[in-house]
Amino acid sequence: MPNPMPLDERVSVIQNLITQLQNVHFVLISSPSVVILVRKVPGSFPTACSKANIVVKEKAQGIGTGIYSTEKLQQGTTVWSEKPLYGVLQKGDGCAWGLQQKLTAGTCCEQCGTFLGTMQLQLHLHAGNVTAKDISKALKQNDATTLTQYLLEPVLPCINQEDCTLTHDIVPSKSDYAEFPLFCSESCRLYWENNFGKLMSSKAAGLLHSVADDFDCGFVIMVAKLLSVHANLLEKGDKANLDLLTVLCGAEYQQCINQPKNLEERLLLAKKCNDLCERTSAILTDYFQSNSRLSKDHTTTQGISMILGQLCRNCILVTYTNPIHDYLALVSQTITMCAEANKQEMQSLKDLVQQIAVYMNKEQDGLDSTTSSDESEKAAESDDEGIYNLGDGVLGSIQQLIPCFQGWAVYSLLSNLNHTCAPNCEPEFPNNSSTVSLETRERIEEGGELCISYVDVDIEEQERSKQLVSYGFTCACSRCMQDRDEKKDKMELPQEKKQRNS
Numbered sequence: 411m412p413n414p415m416p417l418d419e420r421v422s423v424i425q426n427l428i429t430q431l432q433n434v435h436f437v438l439i440s441s442p443s444v445v446i447l448v449r450k451v452p453g454s455f456p457t458a459c460s461k462a463n464i465v466v467k468e469k470a471q472g473i474g475t476g477i478y479s480t481e482k483l484q485q486g487t488t489v490w491s492e493k494p495l496y497g498v499l500q501k502g503d504g505c506a507w508g509l510q511q512k513l514t515a516g517t518c519c520e521q522c523g524t525f526l527g528t529m530q531l532q533l534h535l536h537a538g539n540v541t542a543k544d545i546s547k548a549l550k551q552n553d554a555t556t557l558t559q560y561l562l563e564p565v566l567p568c569i570n571q572e573d574c575t576l577t578h579d580i581v582p583s584k585s586d587y588a589e590f591p592l593f594c595s596e597s598c599r600l601y602w603e604n605n606f607g608k609l610m611s612s613k614a615a616g617l618l619h620s621v622a623d624d625f626d627c628g629f630v631i632m633v634a635k636l637l638s639v640h641a642n643l644l645e646k647g648d649k650a651n652l653d654l655l656t657v658l659c660g661a662e663y664q665q666c667i668n669q670p671k672n673l674e675e676r677l678l679l680a681k682k683c684n685d686l687c688e689r690t691s692a693i694l695t696d697y698f699q700s701n702s703r704l705s706k707d708h709t710t711t712q713g714i715s716m717i718l719g720q721l722c723r724n725c726i727l728v729t730y731t732n733p734i735h736d737y738l739a740l741v742s743q744t745i746t747m748c749a750e751a752n753k754q755e756m757q758s759l760k761d762l763v764q765q766i767a768v769y770m771n772k773e774q775d776g777l778d779s780t781t782s783s784d785e786s787e788k789a790a791e792s793d794d795e796g797i798y799n800l801g802d803g804v805l806g807s808i809q810q811l812i813p814c815f816q817g818w819a820v821y822s823l824l825s826n827l828n829h830t831c832a833p834n835c836e837p838e839f840p841n842n843s844s845t846v847s848l849e850t851r852e853r854i855e856e857g858g859e860l861c862i863s864y865v866d867v868d869i870e871e872q873e874r875s876k877q878l879v880s881y882g883f884t885c886a887c888s889r890c891m892q893d894r895d896e897k898k899d900k901m902e903l904p905q906e907k908k909q910r911n912s
Contacts, residue, residue: 420475423653424466424826464489464860466826476828476859483854489835491847494819495654496639497601499523499728499844500632501817516542517732518815519577520591521598523844525732525815527561529574532734534560536812537765543590546582564758568741568748576733587611609638614697618690625686629725632818633717634694637708644703654822660720661882662712663687667722668880687715723881724825725818730842734812738763738798745801760804766811821846830861830887831874837862871897 463480483489499522501514516535518525525532527545534540540560548556566574581593583603587610593599609615614634622630636655643652660666664683670676688711695709707713741748741759749756796808824837824846834854837846854860865877871893878885 418468420657421466421468423650423657424475424477424823426650474828475826476861477823477826478857478859479854480856482856483850483858485850485852487850489848489850489860490823491840491845492821492823493522493845495822495825496636496651497521497605498632498635498639499817499819500628500635501815514813514815515589516540516545516592519594519598520589521593521602523728523730523815523817524594525576525842526592526594527576527580528571529566529569529576529734529737530563531561532576532732532812533762533766536734536770537762538769539765541590542592545580546590546592549580549582564762565752565755566737566759567752567755568744569737583607585611605639605642606635609634609697612697614693617693621686621689621693625682627686628818629718629721630686630690632721632725633690633714634697636717637694637698637704640708641698641704655720657822658720658724658820658825659882660716660723663715663718663722665882666719666880668877683715684711687711687718690714721818721820724820726821726824726837726846728817728819728839728844728846729814730839731814732812733842735796735808735814738800738808738811739796742797742799745799749801756800760800760802763798763800763804763811767806770811817844819844819846824848824862827860827862829864829878829881829883829885830889831863831865831867831871831885832887832889833861833863833867834858835860835862 464477465480466475466477468474469476479489501518501523516526517532531540531545535542544556545560547553548560562571565571577594579595581596581599583591583593583599585603585607587607589610591602591610593602618630618634622628640652640655663686664680667679667683670679691709691711691714694714695706698704698709708717797805798808798811799805821837827835827848834852835848835850838849839845840847848860848862864881865874869877871890874890875885
C-alpha cells in the first residue's frame with residue numbers, strides 16, 4: 411500500500427524494530443502458545459519480542475514492503491508477540507462509544523485492559539453497587555471495610571477465594587482525574603500518568619470526549635493519546651520510536667472508511683468527517699501550542715485526518731471475555747451440586763446477578779437507537795454463545811449481562827504485514843490481554859512472506875473486495891483470482907465457453 415515514507419527508510423525503521431525484539435524476554439504461562447512480555451523498567455513498555463528469525467524486505471517493482479521468515483516455521487508457531495503502539499489501548503468498539511466507556515469503568519486496568527481485583531468486585535461494579543471512584547477513594551484512604559465488602563463479599567459458590575482473585579493489586583491514580591482510573595500494577599499507572607495524565611486531566615479531555623460522543627468515534631481520544639506520547643518522545647529525542655507512527659500506511663480519514671453508494675450520502679459523510687477533524691484539530695492545537703517541539707502539521711485538520719486514516723487502516727479490535735462468563739457457565743452446568751453445597755452462597759450469587767440484569771437493562775435502554783443492523787446481528791450471535799441458568803427463573807444471556815471488553819489498538823509489526831485472502835498467519839490474544847501474538851496457520855518455508863487477512867476469510871469474494879476498498883487496494887491474491895475466474899466461468903454461455911477453450 412502507498413506510504414509517504416520512502417521505501418528504503420521504511421525498511422530501515424521496521425528492520426530496526428525487528429532487531430530490538432530479542433531484547434525483551436518471554437514468560438511462558440501454561441503452554442508455549444501463551445506469552446506475556448516482561449516490563450524491564452517501571453513505567454516503560456517493551457514494544458515486541460520474537461521467537462522466530464524474520465526480516466523486512468522491499469517487494470518487487472517497489473510496490474511496498476513485506477515481512478519474511480528466514481527459517482522454516484511449523485504450523486502453530488508463535489512468530490512474535492507485541493504490545494500496542496505507544497501503549498495506547500482505547501476502550502470502545504466504534505459503536506455506542508459512551509456506553510462502552512461507562513460499562514467498563516473500573517472493571518479493567520486503564521492502561522492494559524486487564525480485569526481488576528476479584529470476581530466479587532466485577533459483579534458489584536456491573537451491578538452498580540460501587541464505582542471506580544468509590545474503589546479509588548477506599549484504596550487511597552486504606553478503607554478496609556469498603557474494600558472487604560466489595561472485593562471479598564459475598565462468598566461465591568463452587569469457587570474458592572484464591573480462584574476469585576484476578577489481580578493481586580489495584581492501583582489508583584495519584585491524582586483525582588475525572589474518570590478515576592484504576593490500574594493493575596504500578597508500571598501501568600506510571601506509564602499512563604507519564605504519557606496521558608496531563609492530557610486526561612486537562613480541559614481538552616472533556617472537549618475531546620464531547621466530540622467522541624457527538625460523532626460516536628473513540629478514535630478521537632486515541633489520536634490525542636498517540637500525539638501525547640509523540641510529544642514526550644520528541645522531548646526525549648527518541649527518533650526510533652517516533653518513526654513507528656510515521657511508518658504506518660494510511661490516507662485521509664474519509665478515504666479510509668466505507669463509502670455509501672448514494673452521492674448525497676457520500677457528500678454528507680464527507681462533511682461529517684471534515685467537521686470531526688476540524689473540531690478535534692481546534693482542541694489539540696490549543697492543547698499542544700505550548701509544546702514547541704510537536705509539529706503544527708500534526709494538529710491541523712489535514713494532520714488529524716491523516717492520523718485518523720492511519721488508525722482506520724491499521725487498528726485491530728481487541729476483544730476478551732470477562733472471567734465472570736466462564737464462572738457463570740460453570741455454575742449453570744453444575745447447578746444442582748452448587749445449590750446443594752451452600753444454599754446461602756447460591757442465593758447471594760442469584761441476588762447479585764438479578765441486580766446486574768436490572769442495572770444493565772437500565773443502562774442499555776438507549777442502545778437500540780445507536781446500534782446498526784449489522785451490530786444487532788453480532789449481538790444476537792453473542793447471545794447464542796452462552797446462557798446462564800441459576801435456577802428459580804434467574805437465567806439469560808451471559809454476554810448481555812456482562813459485556814466483553816472491547817478496545818482498539820495499533821500494533822507496529824502487525825500493521826506492516828501484507829494482506830491475502832488465504833493467510834498463512836493470524837493474530838491471537840493469548841492470556842486474555844492486549845498483547846497480540848502472531849500465530850502461523852500452516853507450515854511456512856524459509857523465505858516465505860508472512861501474511862494475514864484484513865477481512866473475514868469466510869465471506870464471498872465480492873464482499874471481501876467491497877470491504878477492502880477502504881484499505882486502498884483491490885486484492886489480486888491467488889484465491890481472489892480463482893474465485894473471479896470461477897464466477898466468470900459460471901456466467902458464460904456454453905457456446906462462449908466452448909469458443910474460449912478451443
